[in-house]
Amino acid sequence: MHHDTDRDLLPEGLGDRLPAQAAAAGRVRRAMTDAFASHGYARVETPTIEFEKSMASRMVGVKPRRMFRLVDPISLRTLSLRSDITVQIGRIAATSLAARPRPLRLCYCGQVLTIKGDGLDPTRERLQLGAELIGNDSVAAAAEIVALAIEALEAAGATGISIDFTLPDLVDTLAAEALPLPPSQIEAVRRELDAKDAGGLVDAGGQAYLPLLYAIGPFEDAIARLAAFDAGGALASRIAALREIAGRIGGRARVTLDPSERHGFEYQSWLGFTIYAAGVQGALGRGGTYRILGEAAEGEVATGFSLYPDRLIDLLSETTDEGASLFLPWGHDTETAARLRAIGWRTVAALSPEDDALTLGCSHQLTGAEAVPL
Numbered sequence: 001m002h003h004d005t006d007r008d009l010l011p012e013g014l015g016d017r018l019p020a021q022a023a024a025a026g027r028v029r030r031a032m033t034d035a036f037a038s039h040g041y042a043r044v045e046t047p048t049i050e051f052e053k054s055m056a057s058r059m060v061g062v063k064p065r066r067m068f069r070l071v072d073p074i075s076l077r078t079l080s081l082r083s084d085i086t087v088q089i090g091r092i093a094a095t096s097l098a099a100r101p102r103p104l105r106l107c108y109c110g111q112v113l114t115i116k117g118d119g120l121d122p123t124r125e126r127l128q129l130g131a132e133l134i135g136n137d138s139v140a141a142a143a144e145i146v147a148l149a150i151e152a153l154e155a156a157g158a159t160g161i162s163i164d165f166t167l168p169d170l171v172d173t174l175a176a177e178a179l180p181l182p183p184s185q186i187e188a189v190r191r192e193l194d195a196k197d198a199g200g201l202v203d204a205g206g207q208a209y210l211p212l213l214y215a216i217g218p219f220e221d222a223i224a225r226l227a228a229f230d231a232g233g234a235l236a237s238r239i240a241a242l243r244e245i246a247g248r249i250g251g252r253a254r255v256t257l258d259p260s261e262r263h264g265f266e267y268q269s270w271l272g273f274t275i276y277a278a279g280v281q282g283a284l285g286r287g288g289t290y291r292i293l294g295e296a297a298e299g300e301v302a303t304g305f306s307l308y309p310d311r312l313i314d315l316l317s318e319t320t321d322e323g324a325s326l327f328l329p330w331g332h333d334t335e336t337a338a339r340l341r342a343i344g345w346r347t348v349a350a351l352s353p354e355d356d357a358l359t360l361g362c363s364h365q366l367t368g369a370e371a372v373p374l
């Protein structure tokens with residue numbers, strides 16, 4: 001007899017959401033998208049798969065090797081599964097909505113896929129929600145975007161939120177003049193800084209960059225150390241901007257600084273941030289300023305963030321129960337049941353006289369016209 005041994009398996013890094021998790025995911029999606037909409041961000045929906053070229057070349061730094069790829073039997077061109085909806089928003093902003101007035105506020109919600117998980121996390125499919133403010137990468141834009149990311153996470157039920165700021169183009173900015181580096185060394189210095197490896201940094205010729213490894217931690221102290229290091233003032237406008245954005249967060253999140261962190265920031269420019277919440281392992285989201293390549297040679301600036309709330313959904317599905325439900329016995333009055341649903345009851349109808357309210361997980365039972373607790 002033929003045995004289908006892998007019939008019941010899912011590929012590594014992919015999984016289902018069972019009812020409690022799917023319910024939590026629904027609540028999180030709704031809370032976040034409502035927060036985006038309430039601040040004037042219009043929802044757009046993009047295909048899950050499109051030409052690889054359009055996804056890989058919209059922003060400088062996008063790494064196509066993380067994307068699932070296949071050949072389209074119809075166009076015979078290479079397609080990619082989306083791994084980041086932000087690049088698709090960039091395409092829309094540069095094409096269909098190019099003529100709309102700026103700033104343009106767009107938001108999105110969908111599943112994204114990568115060939116490999118991120119670091120130790122094997123997950124290959126994730127829920128991504130975010131908001132992009134196109135046409136502006138000022139301090140005001142960054143402050144709005146950071147505040148919206150916090151608000152969306154709070155609305156979804158996250159607590160103990162913290163934000164870690166970084167300066168993604170830090171090494172390029174310093175290497176240009178203040179701390180010159182030959183182009184061939186820039187990548188190595190960036191890598192060692194990201195790995196926080198002082199020895200490696202010196203070996204890579206980045207001795208002068210060592211103090212950056214000490215400008216890390218709680219925001220006020222770290223930014224003061226970064227400012228002290230920035231004697232020539234190459235970073236002065238960035239430091240002032242960070243101070244202003246951090247000031248506007250007030251007490252809503254704990255703020256830290258890690259100026260040379262590059263992990264996960266493929267295309268962000270002067271500002272990047274990572275967002276965390278209490279009880280949730282790993283980052284919940286990321287954002288920053290960037291440039292969308294389009295018709296104009298210099299492209300268009302933008303600021304935005306993406307949230308990946310899967311771990312938060314797991315946490316919430318463990319701590320919130322499914323709520324009340326009302327058993328409708330065999331032969332019940334359907335109009336009464338409809339009235340109760342209209343005022344918010346979830347009903348579970350018997351399919352035979354033998355069906356039992358408790359076995360079906362109900363908290364109440366319809367008796368006459370009354371919902372009686374069990």
Ligand SMILES: N[C@@H](Cc1c[nH]c[nH+]1)C(=O)O
Nearest residue numbers: 086286287288304305306
């Ligand atoms: N899409 C980016 C985050 C981002 C959105 N906008 C700007 N940056 C990411 O997921 O890493």
